[in-house]
Amino acid sequence: MTQSTLEKTYYSCSDKIRLPPLDEMRSAIAHFYQNQGGKSKWFNFIGLGDTVEFRFIKKMFYVSDFMWPSVIGFCGILVSIFNLLNNGVRGLTIGHFHSDLVLILVLSLCLFLSAYPFMAKNFDCNMQERPPATSYFIRLLKLSAIFVISSLLFVSAFYYLELISITFY
Structure with missing residues (x-):
């Protein structure tokens, strides 16, 4: 099975950034997207910085198409x-x-x-x-x-x- 971009980025920088376990991050991200409601969908990376480590968000931002x-x-x-x-x-x-x-x-x-x-x-x-x-x-x-x-x-x-x-x- 191929890894998702989230998993690849997590495993490439989890030691350097000292991220929480992947399952915790997945649940925090899922919780953020469920609770965002009518907020702007074009600036999610800013709001996610409060939920997840901002350096990880920056890495995910850089691997986006x-x-x-x-x-x-x-x-x-x-x-x-x-x-x-x-x-x-x-x-x-x-x-x-x-x-x-x-x-x-x-x-x-x-x-x-x-x-x-x-x-x-x-x-x-x-x-x-x-x-x-x-x-x-x-x-x-x-x-x-x-x-x-x-x-x-x-x-x-x-x-x-x-x-x-x-x-x-």
Whole structure:
């Protein structure tokens, strides 16, 4: 029988973190998910930090699918906002493509907002030791479609409103 992601992560870090027995953790996690009621399902890893060791929650967060697109999108948002606040609107040139940093901010927002729900849902599935409802390939296609469609809509709207300058030369 294959181990769940919860078991793999537990056995890989139980000695370093000094976690309670696996059955205790499973019951604490099950109790948390039963009692959460109508609370936000997108931020369960924050509430679970009070129930289970936070370093273990962080490890489970890192092994969730679609974690890296969420992190890259979030970092892109922070870097873009920092650049826009400190230096104003600066240009980005790659080959024959030139744009300002507002485009990077819009694309980072679209990447983060399209990847985060998939990552949070996978985190919940891993913590509850249940398989996701759809396959990884289908979820990847959905994430890609949402990212492309939202990026095109926002970039075209911002370009039409002349908030973004894009030039090809």
